[in-house]
Amino acid sequence: MHGGLLIAYANQSTTPQSRVALFVESETRLTWTSLFAQTFPQSNIYLVGGTVRDVLLGHLPKDIDLVVQGVPADQIERFLTTQGAVRFVGERFGTFKFVPHGCRNQEPMDIALPRTESIGPIHGSGRKDMAIKSDYKISIQEDLSRRDFTINAIAYNLQTREIIDPYNGMMDLQHQVIRTVLDPEKRFYEDATRILRGLRFASQLRFGIEQQTWQAIRDNMDLLNNKIITDSGTYKYVIPRDAIGKEFALGFVSHPVHTLMLWEECGALEQFIPWLYQQKKAVLENGKTAFEKTKELLHTLERPSFLEHHNLDAMHPNVLITALSIFSQEQDKALHLCRDLYLHQFPVSHWAHVDCQNVEWLIDHIHILEEQDPSSMRPSMFEKLFCSQKGQQLIALVHAIELIASRHCATTQRLHTALALYHHYFDSFYPKLLSGKDIIDLGVEPGIKVRELMDKARDAQLVGKINTKDEARAYIASLV
Numbered sequence: 001m002h003g004g005l006l007i008a009y010a011n012q013s014t015t016p017q018s019r020v021a022l023f024v025e026s027e028t029r030l031t032w033t034s035l036f037a038q039t040f041p042q043s044n045i046y047l048v049g050g051t052v053r054d055v056l057l058g059h060l061p062k063d064i065d066l067v068v069q070g071v072p073a074d075q076i077e078r079f080l081t082t083q084g085a086v087r088f089v090g091e092r093f094g095t096f097k098f099v100p101h102g103c104r105n106q107e108p109m110d111i112a113l114p115r116t117e118s119i120g121p122i123h124g125s126g127r128k129d130m131a132i133k134s135d136y137k138i139s140i141q142e143d144l145s146r147r148d149f150t151i152n153a154i155a156y157n158l159q160t161r162e163i164i165d166p167y168n169g170m171m172d173l174q175h176q177v178i179r180t181v182l183d184p185e186k187r188f189y190e191d192a193t194r195i196l197r198g199l200r201f202a203s204q205l206r207f208g209i210e211q212q213t214w215q216a217i218r219d220n221m222d223l224l225n226n227k228i229i230t231d232s233g234t235y236k237y238v239i240p241r242d243a244i245g246k247e248f249a250l251g252f253v254s255h256p257v258h259t260l261m262l263w264e265e266c267g268a269l270e271q272f273i274p275w276l277y278q279q280k281k282a283v284l285e286n287g288k289t290a291f292e293k294t295k296e297l298l299h300t301l302e303r304p305s306f307l308e309h310h311n312l313d314a315m316h317p318n319v320l321i322t323a324l325s326i327f328s329q330e331q332d333k334a335l336h337l338c339r340d341l342y343l344h345q346f347p348v349s350h351w352a353h354v355d356c357q358n359v360e361w362l363i364d365h366i367h368i369l370e371e372q373d374p375s376s377m378r379p380s381m382f383e384k385l386f387c388s389q390k391g392q393q394l395i396a397l398v399h400a401i402e403l404i405a406s407r408h409c410a411t412t413q414r415l416h417t418a419l420a421l422y423h424h425y426f427d428s429f430y431p432k433l434l435s436g437k438d439i440i441d442l443g444v445e446p447g448i449k450v451r452e453l454m455d456k457a458r459d460a461q462l463v464g465k466i467n468t469k470d471e472a473r474a475y476i477a478s479l480v
């Protein structure tokens with residue numbers, strides 16, 4: 001749950017310091033910090049960034065970010081090697097990836113020295129252009145001053161249990177507002193990806209964007225298309241397209257319609273997904289634009305009652321991305337979006353993971369119920385098409401399209417049949433009785449014939465004609 005009553009209740013029931021202290025005490029990945037503080041009494045260990053933000057919002061953070069001030073990097077590294085597995089990311093960022101003993105299956109935490117950032121001699125508004133100074137003597141206030149948004153510029157001192165909030169980030173959390181640290185024009189000029197990060201946080205957290213920050217987002221969108229000349233004489237974008245895709249995907253999967261509206265209103269949609277922006281000009285038969293129908297489709301896919309009907313906790317990103325081009329003249333535009341913005345960049349375990357091959361499969365099969373009646377399909381063929389994760393995604397997408405079409409047709413009836421068959425086969429799962437080796441042992445030469453006989457055995461099993469392995473062998477033997 002994001003924002004709203006949860007934040008209000010949490011803020012009224014306990015102090016912010018108490019909420020963060022409770023998290024620190026219960027987090028097993030932080031038990032080593034008390035020994036570190038004893039070993040280096042001059043040190044200050046701060047919980048920072050998104051970790052503090054999420055705890056204050058009432059969420060349980062998966063990632064832990066720490067800043068250690070007052071101790072040189074080599075001494076930090078020597079200490080950490082005695083407490084777990086540690087890897088130094090590099091001089092530029094001065095950050096360690098660390099997994100304490102006993103926490104092998106948990107996410108590694110980031111432990112950094114305080115740092116400052118400044119614009120280098122040649123600056124194209126890319127993060128790599130920034131001159132970064134990492135030094136254990138830098139104060140936490142200086143470190144927080146270079147961060148993007150006020151809600152990410154809050155720190156918690158583990159030793160003193162004090163919250164450091166120089167830019168009123170806690171107030172912005174309470175008011176549910178995205179605001180840059182200091183001047184938004186300067187923040188976005190330093191690193192243009194912050195423009196899209198702001199949009200992403202607004203979608204993920206269901207927050208509004210402060211007026212000056214919003215105006216700066218709109219005014220500086222062109223920074224994201226800055227180019228530099230390479231050594232080979234070609235031009236490349238300062239902001240990689242995968243960085244744009246990352247921010248779009250994280251916001252879109254969290255809150256699809258809100259993300260589209262934000263991107264449309266600030267100009268990002270027209271710049272980076274122009275075919276989707278053109279849907280605003282395409283008027284359909286019912287008088288609505290294709291863009292309006294796309295938003296309606298996404299609303300339907302996210303509706304709690306719809307998700308419950310399909311036994312889903314959340315709609316899969318594959319379906320949400322595919323839905324973007326359903327009302328476009330070229331329905332494969334969603335596949336191009338996947339590839340152009342590298343939406344497949346997240347690992348399979350990530351909640352925003354998009355599988356481009358599955359998106360392509362959904363696009364290819366979106367009209368299957370217009371072409372085929374599931375009641376006339378062979379049971380094994382229906383099972384292959386629909387009784388899988390991507391088959392479930394296909395049924396959900398077709399169902400949502402039919403709901404917003406508000407018309408009864410042959411596809412609607414076929415959809416009901418498909419849903420009934422899906423629940424019948426899926427809820428009453430039947431383990432396969434025969435393998436390919438079993439059929440070869442009956443004297444069938446390896447090849448396509450084996451596959452055909454396996455499908456026939458599966459057909460017979462799904463309709464209740466055979467129920468045991470011996471019956472399956474006898475059935476195949478009769479066919480052979």
